[in-house]
Amino acid sequence: MADKKDISYKRLLSKTLSYLGIVGLNPLAHTKASDIKAVVILTLEVLLTFSIAASFSINLSEPYAIIENFTGFAPAVQIVYRKIMLLMHRSDFRDIINYLDYFWSINAFGKHTANQVIRIQKMQSKFLKFYLWTVILSGIAYVAKPAFTDERELPVLSINICPIKTSSACYLGSYAFQSSCIAVLLCHIVLLDSLFLNLLLYGYCELEQIKYAFHEVKAEVHVHDEEPKVLQLTILIKHHIKVLEYFDKLNKLFSLMLLFQFSSSLCSLCTGLFMLTSNRSPPSSSFALKFVSYVISALIQIFAYCLAGQMILEQNESITASAYFNCKWWEAYQPKLRKGICLIIQRSQRPVNIVAGGLWKLEMDMFVKIVKGSFSLLTFM
Numbered sequence: 001m002a003d004k005k006d007i008s009y010k011r012l013l014s015k016t017l018s019y020l021g022i023v024g025l026n027p028l029a030h031t032k033a034s035d036i037k038a039v040v041i042l043t044l045e046v047l048l049t050f051s052i053a054a055s056f057s058i059n060l061s062e063p064y065a066i067i068e069n070f071t072g073f074a075p076a077v078q079i080v081y082r083k084i085m086l087l088m089h090r091s092d093f094r095d096i097i098n099y100l101d102y103f104w105s106i107n108a109f110g111k112h113t114a115n116q117v118i119r120i121q122k123m124q125s126k127f128l129k130f131y132l133w134t135v136i137l138s139g140i141a142y143v144a145k146p147a148f149t150d151e152r153e154l155p156v157l158s159i160n161i162c163p164i165k166t167s168s169a170c171y172l173g174s175y176a177f178q179s180s181c182i183a184v185l186l187c188h189i190v191l192l193d194s195l196f197l198n199l200l201l202y203g204y205c206e207l208e209q210i211k212y213a214f215h216e217v218k219a220e221v222h223v224h225d226e227e228p229k230v231l232q233l234t235i236l237i238k239h240h241i242k243v244l245e246y247f248d249k250l251n252k253l254f255s256l257m258l259l260f261q262f263s264s265s266l267c268s269l270c271t272g273l274f275m276l277t278s279n280r281s282p283p284s285s286s287f288a289l290k291f292v293s294y295v296i297s298a299l300i301q302i303f304a305y306c307l308a309g310q311m312i313l314e315q316n317e318s319i320t321a322s323a324y325f326n327c328k329w330w331e332a333y334q335p336k337l338r339k340g341i342c343l344i345i346q347r348s349q350r351p352v353n354i355v356a357g358g359l360w361k362l363e364m365d366m367f368v369k370i371v372k373g374s375f376s377l378l379t380f381m
Contacts, residue, residue: 012121012198012201012202013097013195013198013199016191016194016195016198017029017097017195019187019191020191020195021034023037023038023041023184023188024036024037024038024039024041025038025083025086025087025188025191027086027090027091027093027094027097028094028097030090030094035087038083038087039087041184042080042083042084042087044181045076045079045080045083045181045184045185046080048076048156048158048177048178048181049073049076049077049080051158051159051160052069052072052073052076052156052157052158053073054158054159055069055157055158055159056069056073067271067274067275068157068271068275069156069157070267070271071268071271071272071275071291071294072142072155072156072157072182073156074264074265074267074268074271075185075186075189075264075268076185077264078189078260078261078264078265079185079188079189079192081257081260082188082192082257082260082261083188083192085256085257086192089253092253093253095249096199096246096249096250096253097199099246099249100202102239102242102246103202103206103243104206104209104239106118106205106209108209109209109212109213109215109216110212112212113208113209113212116208116212117205117208117209120201120204120205120208121201121205124197124198124201127304128190128194128197131190131193131300131301131304132190134293134296134297134300135186135189135190135297136186137293138186138293138294138296138297139182139183139186141289141290141292141293141294142155142182142290142293142294143155143178143179143182144289144290145289145290146175148289151165152164152165152171154171154174154175154178155175155178155179155182156178156182158178160174162174189301193301193304193305196254196305197304197305197308199250200250200308200309200312200354201308203243203246203247203250203312204311204312204315206243206246207243207312207315207316207318207319208315210236210239210240210243210319210322211318211319211322213236213239214236214322214323216232227336229337230336230337230340233337233340233341233344234340236344237340237343237344237347240319240344240347240348241347244316244347244352247312247352247354250354251353251354251355254354255355255356255357255358256357258305258354258355258356258357258360258362259356259357259358259359259360260357261305261356262302262305262356262360262370265298265301265302266302266370266373266374268294268298269295269298269299269302269370269374270374272291272294272295272298273295273374273375275290275291276288276291276292276295299371302367302370303367305362306362306363306364306366306367306370307364307367308354308362309353309354309361309362309363309366310362310363310364312352312354313351313352313353313363316348316351316352317348317349317351319344319345319348320345320348320349323341323344323345323348324341324345
């Protein structure tokens with residue numbers, strides 16, 4: 001049916017995995033040194049998160065300050081939780097990545113198919129670069145807000161071990177520590193998002209190749225022996241099942257992470273919108289600089305996941321049309337071939353949904369609901 005040895009799908013993951021390896025999170029490079037590196041960095045991030053959380057208790061009389069500080073707390077908790085899950089389930093992530101060995105090479109069905117898959121991959125790469133720069137600009141705007149104020153402020157309100165109001169060294173040290181932690185946290189968010197979106201992309205591209213594979217099993221009028229075509233179709237059906245199993249494993253592994261992430265992103269979106277609208281209208285330049293980019297980044301993150309889930313859902317549904325029309329079953333009476341086509345059509349009509357914690361389906365309808373819900377909650381606040 002197809003050669004599986006020409007081009008490895010893992011090549012697309014190489015950059016993401018190599019960057020994850022720098023912080024000890026590469027599932028394919030598990031060593032004691034990587035564990036120590038990951039734990040040390042995670043400990044620093046946890047300390048920052050706890051210092052932000054502790055600051056809530058000293059600002060109970062200032063709800064406005066608490067809400068503003070929550071814009072830094074929510075992403076910090078999100079990434080700490082996701083990194084802990086990645087460390088705890090490192091072997092499961094490694095199994096998911098190794099599962100790609102079962103996938104076909106991108107040129108398995110000719111140059112046209114390869115060009116189509118490469119085009120899809122390039123579009124994904126461009127989107128991830130756009131997302132990266134959006135997050136970078138958002139981070140710069142977030143840490144730059146203190147430069148627009150007259151008092152000594154930090155990007156995020158936290159418990160300080162020294163007096164930042166009176167000591168310049170203490171202030172600069174605290175500012176540098178927070179800025180560094182925010183930069184690392186944002187990099188981790190982009191890397192973990194890229195890991196999940198790339199894994200979804202591989203499944204999407206594999207479904208794309210299955211659609212092209214139906215051209216090889218089409219019925220032929222002048223061929224009376226249907227067994228060769230039936231054998232090809234059997235291999236195709238088994239491969240389709242393998243891809244669906246891949247999505248199922250991916251869904252189970254990321255389900256709780258997605259639930260926590262979407263909850264965090266929803267809170268981030270609501271608090272960011274609240275800060276933009278509750279201070280004064282129009283907001284000051286410092287608030288606009290900090291929170292407009294913050295809200296845009298939160299929206300893009302949610303949009304990316306919902307769009308990816310929608311594309312997987314529609315791609316699997318499109319298998320039905322490809323199986324029905326590309327096999328040209330009406331041109332010859334081949335009952336076994338027709339039964340096989342009916343089998344794969346029935347299976348592709350069952351939706352492939354990526355679900356966050358069994359509650360939220362990743363699809364564009366959900367994105368619209370989240371945006372509407374955010375503005376409804378903003379109105380309530």
